[in-house]
Each structure stands twice: as C-alpha cells, then as structure tokens.
Amino acid sequence: xxxxxxxxxxxxxxxxxxxxxxxxxxxxxxxxxxxxxxxxxxxxxxxxxxxxxxxxxxxxxxxxxxxxxxxxxxxxxxxxxxxxxxxxxxxxxxxxxxxxxxxxxxxxxxxxxxxxxxxxxxxxxxxxxxxxxxxxxxxxxxxxxxxxxxxxxxxxxxxxxxxxxxxxxxxxxxxxxxxxxxxxxxxxxxxxxxxxxxxxxxxxxxxxxxxxxxxxxxxxxxxxxxxxxxxxxxxxxxxxxxxxxxxxxxxxxxxxxxxxxxxxxxxxxxxxxxxxxxxxxxxxxxxxxxxxxxxxxxxxxxxxxxxxxxxxxxxxxxxxxxxxxxxxxxxxxxxxxxxxxxxxxxxxxxxxxxxxxxxxxxxxxxxxxxxxxxxxxxxxxxxxxxxxxxxxxxxxxxxxxxxxxxxxxxxxxxxxxxxxxxxxxxxxxxxxxxxxxxxxxxxxxxxxxxxxxxxxxxxxxxxxxxxxxxxxxxxxxxxxxxxxxxxxxxxxxxxxxxxxxxxxxxxxxxxxxxxxxxxxxxxxxxxxxxxxxxxxxxxxxxxxxxxxxxxxxxxxxxxxxxxxxxxxxxxxxxxxxxxxxxxxxxxxxxxxxxxxxxxxxxxxxxxxxxxxxxxxxxxxxxxxxxxxxxxxxxxxxxxxxxxxxxxxxxxxxxxxxxxxxxxxxxxxxxxxxxxxxxxxxxxxxxxxxxxxxxxxxxxxxxxxxxxxxxxxxxxxxxxxxxxxxxxxxxxxxxxxxxxxxxxxxxxxxxxxxxxxxxxxxxxxxxxxxxxxxxxxxxxxxxxxxxxxxxxxxxxxxxxxxxxxxxxxxxxxxxxxxxxxxxxxxxxxxxxxxxxxxxxxxxxxxxxxxxxxxxxxxxxxxxxxxxxxxxxxxxxxxxxxxxxxxxxxxxxxxxxxxxxxxxxxxxxxxxxxxxxxxxxxxxxxxxxxxxxxxxxxxxxx
Numbered sequence: 007x008x009x010x011x012x013x014x015x016x017x018x019x020x021x022x023x024x025x026x027x028x029x030x031x032x033x034x035x036x037x038x039x040x041x042x043x044x045x046x047x048x049x050x051x052x053x054x055x056x057x058x059x060x061x062x063x064x065x066x067x068x069x070x071x072x073x074x075x076x077x078x079x080x081x082x083x084x085x086x087x088x089x090x091x092x093x094x095x096x097x098x099x100x101x102x103x104x105x106x107x108x109x110x111x112x113x114x115x116x117x118x119x120x121x122x123x124x125x126x127x128x129x130x131x132x133x134x135x136x137x138x139x140x141x142x143x144x145x146x147x148x149x150x151x152x153x154x155x156x157x158x159x160x161x162x163x164x165x166x167x168x169x170x171x172x173x174x175x176x177x178x179x180x181x182x183x184x185x186x187x188x189x190x191x192x193x194x195x196x197x198x199x200x201x202x203x204x205x206x207x208x209x210x211x212x213x214x215x216x217x218x219x220x221x222x223x224x225x226x227x228x229x230x231x232x233x234x235x236x237x238x239x240x241x242x243x244x245x246x247x248x249x250x251x252x253x254x255x256x257x258x259x260x261x262x263x264x265x266x267x268x269x270x271x272x273x274x275x276x277x278x279x280x281x282x283x284x285x286x287x288x289x290x291x292x293x294x295x296x297x298x299x300x301x302x303x304x305x306x307x308x309x310x311x312x313x314x315x316x317x318x319x320x321x322x323x324x325x326x327x328x329x330x331x332x333x334x335x336x337x338x339x340x341x342x343x344x345x346x347x348x349x350x351x352x353x354x355x356x357x358x359x360x361x362x363x364x365x366x367x368x369x370x371x372x373x374x375x376x377x378x379x380x381x382x383x384x385x386x387x388x389x390x391x392x393x394x395x396x397x398x399x400x401x402x403x404x405x406x407x408x409x410x411x412x413x414x415x416x417x418x419x420x421x422x423x424x425x426x427x428x429x430x431x432x433x434x435x436x437x438x439x440x441x442x443x444x445x446x447x448x449x450x451x452x453x454x455x456x457x458x459x460x461x462x463x464x465x466x467x468x469x470x471x472x473x474x475x476x477x478x479x480x481x482x483x484x485x486x487x488x489x490x491x492x493x494x495x496x497x498x499x500x501x502x503x504x505x506x507x508x509x510x511x512x513x514x515x516x517x518x519x520x521x522x523x524x525x526x527x528x529x530x531x532x533x534x535x536x537x538x539x540x541x542x543x544x545x546x547x548x549x550x551x552x553x554x555x556x557x558x559x560x561x562x563x564x565x566x567x568x569x570x571x572x573x574x575x576x577x578x579x580x581x582x583x584x585x586x587x588x589x590x591x592x593x594x595x596x597x598x599x600x601x602x603x604x605x606x607x608x609x610x611x612x613x614x615x616x617x618x619x620x621x622x623x624x625x626x627x628x629x630x631x632x633x634x635x636x637x638x639x640x641x642x643x644x645x646x647x648x649x650x651x652x653x654x655x656x657x658x659x660x661x662x663x664x665x666x667x668x669x670x671x672x673x674x675x676x677x678x679x680x681x682x683x684x685x686x687x688x689x690x691x692x693x694x695x696x697x698x699x700x701x702x703x704x705x706x707x708x709x710x711x712x713x714x715x716x717x718x719x720x721x722x723x724x725x726x727x728x729x730x731x732x733x734x735x736x737x738x739x740x741x742x743x744x745x746x747x748x749x750x751x752x753x754x755x756x757x758x759x760x761x762x763x764x765x766x767x768x769x770x771x772x773x774x775x776x777x778x779x780x781x782x783x784x785x786x787x788x789x790x791x792x793x794x795x796x797x798x799x800x801x802x803x804x805x806x807x808x809x810x811x812x813x814x815x816x817x818x819x820x821x822x823x824x825x826x827x828x829x830x831x832x833x834x835x836x837x838x839x840x841x842x843x844x845x846x847x848x849x850x851x852x853x854x855x856x857x858x859x860x861x862x863x864x865x866x867x868x869x870x871x872x873x874x875x876x877x878x879x880x881x882x883x884x885x886x887x888x889x890x891x892x893x894x895x896x897x898x899x900x901x902x903x904x905x906x907x908x909x910x911x912x913x914x915x916x917x918x919x920x921x922x923x924x925x926x927x928x929x930x931x932x933x934x935x936x937x938x939x940x941x942x943x944x945x946x
Contacts, residue, residue, distance in 0.1 A: 009296050011306070015915030016323045016892030019266040019289065019296045024067035024100065024277075025116055025176050025208060025245035026260060028054065028082070031074035033145040037250035040078075051081035052089060057251045059091035061261030065098045065272045067118045067245075069176075071147040073103035073132050079125055098272035101125060103132055104176065106149040107157055109198055110190030114182045115154065116174040116208070117161050120274040123169045131168060134160050154184075154198045162203055172277050177247065178207040179220075196233050199240070205281035206241040210263070212290040213242050241284035243267075266295055268891070270916030279918045286867060286889040299324045301841040302412060303874040305386070307344060308377040313369035315339060316904040321914070323891035324381075326870040329878045330885065330929050331896030336903025337878040338418070340896075341847050342366040345416045347376045347391050349409035359421045370394060380412050414843040417836065419829070419851040425836075426818060426828035429709055432803040435835055436704065439682040447675045454668045455796050461664070462792040469788075475636050482629045505595050516583060523572055530565045665795065669749060676706040676801050683803070689838035691865040695812030699861060700805055700831050706747075708802030710740050713750050716797060720790060726781050735771055735782070740799075742769035751794040758786040805831045810860065826852035830861070837865060843874035850881040863887045882930035891916060895925035 010018050029040035029050060040050040058066055068075050068082065075082075079101050086097045102118035117135070119128050133139075136152035150157065154175075161171040177183045184207065185195055198204065209216075213224045222229035226236040243265040250256035268287040269276035280287040289295045303324040310317050315336045320329075329337050342363050345351055351367075354360050370376075372393040380387045389408060391397045397408050405411045417425075425431040437444055582588070651663045683702040691699040707713075717736040718729060736750070739757070743750040753769065760767035761783050764774075772779045805818040807827055816822045818831050829852050836844060850858050858881055866875060866888040877884055885893050895906035895913040906913040906925050913925035 013319065014321045015270055015912065015919065016321065016327070017268045017270045017287070017916035017918070019268050019294055020064040020272060021062050021264055021294065022065040022267045023063055023246050023248070023260070023264045024118060024174060024243060025069045025104070026066050026248045027070050028068060028075045028078055030078035031070040034071065035249055036256035037252065047078060047081050051078070051085040054082060054251065055085040055089045055097050058097050058260055059089065059095060063097065063261065063264065064095060065100070065267065067100040067102055067116065069102050069104040069116050069118070071104050072137055072141040073129055076125055076129055083121060100274070100277070101128055102171070103128070105132065105135060105137055106147065106182065107154045108136065108150055108152055109154050110194055112149060112182055112189055113154060113184050113186070113198070114176050115157055116176050117171050118174070118274070118277065119169060119171045127169060131161065131171065154204070155201055158201065158203045170274065172274055172281070173204065174206045174208055174243070175204065176208040176245065178209055180210070199234060200236050202237055204240065205278065206243060208245050209242045210244065241281040241288055242290070243288060244290050265290055270919050273918060276918035283889050296324070300384070301873050302380070302382040302843060304344065304414060304843055304876070305379040305381055307340065309343065310375045311371065311373040313371060314902055316899065316902045318905050320894055321892065322874070322876055324874055325891045326866060326888055327876045327892040327894060328885035328890040329876065329894045329896065330926065331906070332929060334903070335896035335898055337896055338362065338847055339366050339369065339903065341416060341418070341845055341878060343376055344378065344845060346370070347378055347389065347397055348412060348414055349397060349407070350414060350416050352409070353416070354421065359418050359424070362418070382412060414845065415836070416845040418847040419849070422829050422832050422836070423825060423852070426832045429711070429802060430800070432805065432832070433800060435839055436679050436682050436702070436803055439839055440678045443678045444675055447671050451668060451671045454664055454671065458664050458668070458796060466788060471636055471640050475633065475640065478629050478633050478636070482626065482633065486626065501598055505598050509595055516579070519579060520576070523576055527569060527572060530568055533561055533565050672749065672798050673706065676704060679704040679801055686835060686838055690834045691861050693808055693812050694810045697808060697812045700807055700834050702835065703804040703806070705802040705804060707743060707749050707799040709800040710737065713740050713799045720785060720794070722785055727778055731778060738769055738771040750799045751797055754786065755791050755795055758783065758791055805835065807831045829853065830857060833862070834865065837869050837875070841873040843876065845876040847878040848880065849877055850879060850884065855881070855883065858883045859887060880930065882926060885926060886917065889917070893917060893922050893926065895922065895929065
C-alpha cells in the first residue's frame with residue numbers, strides 16, 4: 007500500500023542500510039564473483055539494485071573498504087536511476103567507503119557522500135583522510151594515518167570547497183569498533199565518543215534492548231559517567247555490513263539488518279538531521295513506522311477559486327505539520343476552510359472566533375471548491391464542497407455526517423483562552439474521552455428520572471387525598487352517630503328492605519327467563535319461515551331437490567317440538583310462581599308492608615322524616631365506599647413514595663429508593679470522569695522534578711456557579727429576596743452538600759422538610775421567623791422541590807499548573823495565573839486527551855519562549871507519534887525543535903495568499919529541504935543574516 011502520494015514533500019520513513027559491500031571488494035565479498043567485462047558489471051549492478059529493492063530497501067550506503075567500489079559505483083548509480091520496484095520505488099545510493107582510523111590499534115570508520123558527488127572527488131577526500139597509495143597491500147586495506155577527530159573534521163567541515171560528507175562509526179561494540187577494549191584504551195574511547203561532531207554509531211540491536219549501562223551511555227543522562235557524557239546523545243543505527251546478496255552465501259547479507267530513517271528525500275543533509283534528531287527521525291524496528299500510525303489524519307486540502315487565496319494543494323503529515331507565513335498570507339483562512347469543509351463550525355467557542363469564522367466564510371463564492379483527502383481506519387476518502395453546499399463524499403461511501411465520521415478538533419488561540427475561562431468547556435474536554443460510558447450512564451439516569459417524574463406527578467395528589475380522607479371520615483362519623491340514635495326505628499326498615507330485595511330478585515329472575523324464552527320463540531319462528539329456496543327449480547329426479555324438501559320438513563318438525571316444550575316450561579314457571587307456598591310468602595311481604603306503614607306513622611309522630619333516614623343510610627354507604635377507595639389509593643401512593651425515597655428520614659441518615667439509584671448513576675459518571683482525568687495527568691509533559699506539568703481532578707457536584715445560576719431560576723420575586731441573598735442561600739446549601747457528599751438540591755429539600763415541621767435545619771442561613779425563611783418555605787413547593795431534586799449539579803474539573811521544579815503555580819481559575827499560564831494548561835489537555843487530529847492556530851500565543859522550548863516542544867514531539875497535529879505558528883521552536891514532518895510555507899502574490907517558492911521551487915516539505923530551511927529563516931528569523939547577527943550578539 008502506498009502510504010504517501012507522489013506530491014507529498016514532507017518527511018517519511020525510508021528503509022535504510024548504510025553499510026553494504028559490493029563484489030568490487032573481492033577479498034571480502036562472499037557472494038558470486040563479478041566478471042571484469044562491462045556487460046557483466048552492468049548485469050551484476052542491475053541484479054544488485056533489483057535485489058535491494060526486492061527486500062524493501064529504499065536507501066543504501068556503499069562502503070567497500072578503501073573505496074574498492076570506485077570503478078563499480080557508477081554502474082550501481084546508473085542502475086538505481088533506471089530500475090523501479092513493483093510498487094514504483096527507486097533505490098537511493100550514498101557512495102562512500104570504510105577505512106581504519108588511527109585510534110589505538112585501529113578503529114573502523116564509514117564515510118558517506120551525496121549521490122551526485124563525483125567519485126573522483128570522493129577518492130581525493132579519502133586520500134585527505136590519510137589513506138595513501140597503494141590502497142591495498144596483499145589484499146588488505148591500508149590503514150589511515152589520521153585519527154577519528156581529524157577524519158571527522160576533513161569530511162564534515164571541509165575548508166577547501168570540497169563536498170561535505172558524514173562519518174559513522176560502524177560495529178561500535180564489535181571488533182575494530184570504537185568500544186573495542188582489545189584495540190582501544192577506555193580513556194581514548196571516551197575521548198573519541200564525546201566528540202560532539204561524531205553524530206552516529208552503528209549497533210547490532212536497538213539501544214532499548216541493551217543493558218542499563220549501555221543505555222545510560224547512549225542516553226548521556228544523569229546515569230552516565232561524567233567522563234563519557236555527551237552534550238547531545240549520539241544517534242544509533244543498525245546496518246548489515248552485507249557481504250553477499252543472499253543469506254546462503256554470507257552471515258551478513260543484504261536485508262539482514264537495517265534502520266528506518268525519516269527524511270523528506272534521501273540526501274546527506276537528511277542524514278545529518280536524522281543523526282542530530284535521532285529520537286524523532288530514527289527507528290530500529292522491523293516494520294515501517296509509518297504503517298503503524300493508525301490514527302485518523304487529514305492528508306491534503308485542495309483550494310480552487312477562493313477570494314483571497316491562489317489555487318493551492320496543501321499536504322499534511324500524519325504527525326506534525328507547521329503552517330508558517332507572514333500576516334495576510336492566509337494561514338487562518340486555511341484553518342477555517344478546513345473547519346467549514348469538515349463540518350466543525352458548530353464546535354466554535356467564543357464570540358471572536360465565531361466572528362472570524364463568519365468573516366472568512368464570506369470569502370467562499372459559488373465557484374469556490376474545497377477538497378480534502380482523509381485517512382481513517384486505513385482507508386482514504388476524499389470529500390469536496392462547492393460554494394456553500396453541504397460536503398459530499400467524492401471518493402468512497404456517502405457520509406451524511408462528516409463531522410461525526412471524521413472527528414478533527416480545530417482551535418484558535420482565542421478559543422483556547424475561552425476554554426480556559428469556561429468550566430463547562432473544560433468538563434466537555436473530559437467528557438469526550440469517556441463519551442460512550444457517559445452516554446450509557448446518562449441513559450440510565452434518564453430512565454430513572456422518567457420513573458421518578460411519573461411518581462411525582464401522582465404523589466402530588468397525596469396531600470389532597472389525605473385531606474379528603476380526613477373530611478370524609480368526619481362526615482361518616484357524624485352520619486353514624488345519627489344512625490345510632492335512630493336504631494330503634496331501623497328494624498322494620500331492615501326487614502322490609504331484606505324482603506323487598508328478595509322479591510326483587512324473584513321478579514328479576516322471572517322477567518329474565520321470560521325475556522329469554524320470548525327471544526327463542528322469535529328465532530324459531532324465523533327458522534320456520536326460512537324455507538330452503540330453489541326447490542321448484544330442481545328436477546324431480548335430482549338428489550338436491552330431495553335433500554332440500556327433506557330439510558324443510560325437518561326444520562318444521564324441530565321448531566314445532568321446541569315451541570311446544572317452551573310453552574310447557576313457561577306454563578310450569580307460572581304455576582310455581584303462584585302456588586300455595588308462593589302465596590304464603592307473598593302474604594308475609596304484605597304483612598311486613600303493614601308493619602312498615604305503622605313504623606312510618608310512629609316516626610312521623612316523633613318528627614322523623616322517613617326519606618331523611620333513608621338518605622342517611624345511603625350517604626353513609628357511599629362515604630364508606632369512597633373512604634375505602636381513597637385508602638387504597640393512599641396506600642398505593644405511599645408505596646410509590648417509598649420506591650422513590652426509600653426509608654428517608656433526614657440528610658444525616660441518607661436517602662434510598664429511586665433517588666438513591668439516581669445518585670449512584672451520577673456517582674458512576676463522576677468516577678469515569680476521574681479515571682479520564684487521571685489518565686490525562688499521566689500523559690501531559692513532566693516537570694524537571696518528574697511530576698506532571700498539570701494535574702487534572704474532578705470534584706463531584708463541584709460547580710457552585712452552575713448551581714447558583716440554576717437556583718436563580720427559582721426566584722419568584724426579587725423584591726422579596728434579592729439575587730445576592732438567594733446566591734448566599736445556594737452557596738450555603740452547596741457547602742453543606744459538600745460536607746455531606748450529596749447533590750446540593752438534596753440539602754434544599756432537607757431544609758424545606760425541616761422547616762415544614764417547625765425545625766430550624768443545620769446549615770440554613772436564616773433564623774426561624776425571618777422574612778427570607780418564610781419566603782423560602784412559600785417558594786419551595788412540592789412540585790418545585792421534585793423538579794429541583796432531579797437536576798444534577800455538574801462536576802467541577804480542576805486543573806492545577808506546576809512549575810518546572812514541581813512547585814504548584816495554582817488552579818486554572820485562580821487569580822494568580824496569567825492568561826498564558828491558563829492557556830498553557832488547556833493546551834496541554836487538548837494535546838494529551840485523545841488521538842483525533844488537532845489543528846491549532848498559534849498555540850504559542852500568550853506563552854513565553856522558555857515554556858515553548860522546555861514544555862510545549864517536547865510535548866509536541868511526544869504526541870505527534872500518537873496523533874496528527876497541525877499548527878499555524880510564528881515561533882520557530884515549533885517547526886524546528888519539534889521537528890515538524892511537514893512545513894507549509896505561505897506567502898503573498900498579486901494580493902493573494904499562495905504557497906511560497908524560491909526560484910520556482912516549493913518551500914514546503916521537511917526541514918532537510920534547502921528551500922524549506924530558507925523559508926523558516928526568512929519568515930520566522932527575519933533571514934539568515936538576522937539570525938546570525940542575533941547569535942553574534944548573544945555570544946553563542
């Protein structure tokens with residue numbers, strides 16, 4: 007897979023082996039020999055280059071002893087110019103030689119030059135390095151008369167206009183290496199090793215796999231012995247010292263060992279910069295480091311027909327890209343175009359950033375097209391926008407929400423400052439790290455809140471039910487007292503009512519039976535009328551005619567039989583209803599009626615209305631039934647209240663039920679925030695004391711301003727309680743909640759409950775009888791309290807900044823922190839928090855250069871391996887010392903921003919490109935001359 011497009015000019019990793027022998031050095035070559043004819047040498051050279059490409063090598067150094075490959079190298083260089091691998095790669099060759107320096111009893115040295123240096127010039131340099139003639143005696147290479155320091159000076163600092171080369175000490179830990187104790191005394195090893203101009207050693211394995219002593223030596227830190235400590239740690243590479251193409255011919259073969267060097271294109275300057283900044287540019291791994299970058303990345307932006315920018319194709323590194331240029335060159339415009347194209351305009355925070363975005367958006371006309379190439383999950387996708395239309399996917403599947411699909415973060419320095427002043431924005435930075443967990447907890451909280459809300463809606467009627475129960479119970483007691491006074495008159499009524507109820511039941515039974523029998527007779531009559539049609543249409547001999555006639559006869563017979571039976575049953579029913587026993591019973595009813603009339607007469611004589619007594623009895627029954635229903639309703643609501651509250655007594659004994667479940671979910675939210683904050687604290691830069699540069703903490707329910715703001719919405723009349731007085735109440739509830747470890751609204755609820763029973767609660771700011779206390783009780787109704795308790799006081803994110811010595815500067819909201827310090831803390835969080843691409847406009851603004859160099863630059867170097875970082879910057883520390891893989895230089899031409907060029911050559915790419923260095927000097931240093939003048943004045 008092609009990781010970079012051909013138009014990409016930034017740095018990338020090349021598979022490199024800088025110590026390879028050729029068959030030109032016959033005594034040491036272990037592979038098949040090469041013939042002497044031109045045709046044989048050309049064929050061998052092509053086979054040699056083809057094999058290097060086949061094993062994946064991009065760059066090699068030809069280092070035959072004493073330049074034995076002098077006459078063969080041009081064959082290799084010619085072959086390298088014409089041969090390509092299957093995936094289109096070419097092989098870059100650094101010509102050079104290996105010699106033995108006069109150090110102790112001999113120390114081997116590699117010397118490499120750019121591919122375009124004439125071979126006879128290289129041969130002359132070798133002579134200057136102390137290799138006389140003949141170059142070989144009895145097949146053995148002649149040793150140099152120069153020591154290592156002299157060779158380095160000749161090669162790396164020529165004073166006669168000769169091309170510059172670079173020196174590497176090969177097989178440093180093996181025979182004839184710089185650390186060979188059998189050939190070189192330790193004091194001499196230390197002397198040569200600490201030479202600051204010695205930039206690179208060749209080792210057999212990564213330094214990280216060596217023992218602690220070797221690691222201390224290569225790191226040159228405090229653990230290293232002072233005599234061996236270098237000002238700058240030395241670079242380490244691995245090479246094969248190959249003596250054959252294939253493993254079957256030699257232990258050291260092409261592809262046996264190699265290194266990955268990050269370069270924009272192979273050159274001696276690229277090697278020098280890789281050795282000077284090896285932690286950024288050298289990897290001793292088996293696989294290509296570029297292939298390990300799995301984070302999403304913006305690979306390029308194409309701009310056409312914009313108002314204030316020329317047409318341009320801007321490429322970005324997967325690691326660190328720095329966009330540089332003077333004022334008015336369009337740096338911020340590029341940022342805002344990316345924001346627009348990728349749908350990130352909704353994330354803008356702050357008034358000024360929104361205004362800037364709107365102004366730049368107005369530079370997009372109907373003919374403007376913006377196209378970006380994105381990489382996510384190993385796939386490359388192109389998106390494009392024409393005019394102000396919605397972004398569409400040009401290459402790949404249609405994506406309707408590009409901002410969600412490709413989560414890039416774009417921030418100006420003003421936005422960073424705005425975040426530093428906003429608690430909610432800082433909390434949002436933490437929340438995005440654990441969004442899936444938080445969403446799960448929030449869904450759970452929403453379900454619980456919905457359940458509580460339904461319960462609250464019902465239990466709001468509980469006081470009314472209790473009042474109605476009290477009223478009905480009193481009415482029932484009053485009625486029963488009246489009925490008890492009239493007990494002596496009730497017996498005839500009760501007997502009459504009982505007999506009348508029985509009589510009613512008998513009459514109802516007879517009427518129901520009669521009604522149903524009449525319905526049956528009606529149906530039978532219809533059956534008899536419903537003769538089968540079509541009989542006359544049938545022929546006499548057909549079976550259907552016979553069938554229909556037979557069924558008609560059967561229907562008549564069935565109906566007649568049933569009708570007869572029903573008449574017989576009904577006659578018997580009437581006889582039984584009027585027989586002798588029935589007459590006796592009905593006479594008893596008549597007797598009771600007479601007794602009832604006598605009772606009525608007596609009641610009337612005593613002044614009692616019969617209708618009044620009956621209404622008392624009916625009203626009593628109705629009230630009793632209503633009380634039973636209300637008691638059941640009261641019990642149901644009491645159970646729901648218990649489900650909501652648990653066995654709640656006061657704030658000291660805690661809460662339970664659904665409220666407790668809700669608080670547990672909220673506590674889980676805080677816990678995942680705390681975990682995210684702890685993880686952030688471990689990823690930010692370290693101070694010199696070895697502690698985190700910032701510390702991020704989460705305080706549950708800790709956002710007092712948010713609580714006060716929410717409580718202000720409960721003020722009904724500011725003439726009765728002023729906003730400052732109400733804020734005082736909220737602050738008191740907040741502090742008491744902090745002590746108890748609960749959500750502040752629970753304290754407000756607790757206070758209200760205590761005051762309702764005439765008890766002054768703990769922590770309440772005003773005394774009993776105070777006007778403000780009375781107003782508080784009046785306003786804190788049950789619906790208000792129910793709503794209040796379902797509001798979660800937000801967590802507070804505390805960001806504490808530390809000095810380089812480990813001492814505390816202060817919390818981000820404290821008055822003692824400067825704007826720069828606040829922005830520094832936020833910037834550290836932004837860079838450390840995740841792996842999505844981040845585009846920052848002038849991260850160094852408001853920061854002093856000392857912090858930029860000592861804190862921001864190391865942090866960028868660390869994090870650019872984990873996420874894509876794009877900066878617009880005016881500070882040379884960021885592209886140079888953070889070793890930006892891509893520098894995009896902007897200039898102006900004919901009043902429009904454009905990509906900077908020198909003599910038609912682009913000034914965009916890695917810092918190992920000459921034009922890029924010139925652009926950095928001109929834009930950020932004021933030119934090379936200005937930089938040198940400052941350096942002279944500083945006395946460097």
